Amino acid sequence: GENVEQHPSTLSVQEGDSAVIKCTYSDSASNYFPWYKQELGKGPQLIIDIRSNVGEKKDQRIAVTLNKTAKHFSLHITETQPEDSAVYFCAASKNSGYSTLTFGKGTMLLVSP
Amino acid sequence: DAGVIQSPRHEVTEMGQEVTLRCKPISGHDYLFWYRQTMMRGLELLIYFNNNVPIDDSGMPEDRFSAKMPNASFSTLKIQPSEPRDSAVYFCASRSTGTPRGNEQFFGPGTRLTVL
Numbered sequence: 767g768e769n770v771e772q773h774p775s776t777l778s779v780q781e782g783d784s785a786v787i788k789c790t791y792s793d794s795a796s797n798y799f800p801w802y803k804q805e806l807g808k809g810p811q812l813i814i815d816i817r818s819n820v821g822e823k824k825d826q827r828i829a830v831t832l833n834k835t836a837k838h839f840s841l842h843i844t845e846t847q848p849e850d851s852a853v854y855f856c857a858a859s860k861n862s863g864y865s866t867l868t869f870g871k872g873t874m875l876l877v878s879p
Numbered sequence: 880d881a882g883v884i885q886s887p888r889h890e891v892t893e894m895g896q897e898v899t900l901r902c903k904p905i906s907g908h909d910y911l912f913w914y915r916q917t918m919m920r921g922l923e924l925l926i927y928f929n930n931n932v933p934i935d936d937s938g939m940p941e942d943r944f945s946a947k948m949p950n951a952s953f954s955t956l957k958i959q960p961s962e963p964r965d966s967a968v969y970f971c972a973s974r975s976t977g978t979p980r981g982n983e984q985f986f987g988p989g990t991r992l993t994v995l
Contacts, residue, residue: 798982802986809986810922810986868924
């Protein structure tokens with residue numbers, strides 16, 4: 767089955783700095799890679815995703831990159847703000863009806879003012 | 880829509896007791912997932928349903944765990960008997976394959992279970 771590795775497990779940055787979280791996956795058939803943000807006491811919420819036919823995707827201050835050859839993908843957050851503090855999860859799946867998400871272990875991001 | 884609804888939000892019980900967690904998916908969604916979240920193991924998929932039918936329960940840790948989905952708007956996860964190692968946050972999520980964003984799973988707020 768799929769295995770997703772995520773690092774770092776914790777990341778502390780100063781407000782305004784950039785943050786990068788990296789993930790690797792094992793199943794070359796995976797072609798859908800979402801990122802979820804989990805705030806304290808809440809369920810994970812999708813913030814951005816990328817499919818294997820795209821190498822990079824941006825949405826305001828966040829961006830994801832995908833390298834299918836190397837089987838890794840990354841989340842980039844620029845101009846970090848205190849409200850970006852949360853746990854971030856990467857995931858991978860095949861893009862089919864019965865496909866399920868395999869999640870990484872999560873990265874706790876702390877943005878200090 | 881109110882999103883995925885889970886109840887109770889917190890549950891404290893004693894070892895050996897039966898625990899029932901409840902989930903109401905987003906209306907119209909055809910997939911429902913149950914996850915368990917712990918510090919050690921992260922987010923683990925326990926079981927998922929498609930159109931109320933269980934598709935894969937290979938993530939259910941033991942026979943003490945069971946899940947049902949009697950209709951499109953309700954699912955339960957039951958633990959009987961409960962043990963301290965079952966303490967975790969349990970999430971329900973749903974998704975609709977009939978939309979352009981069919982891969983997106985919408986998570987509920989979770990149930991924090993503590994077994995003493």
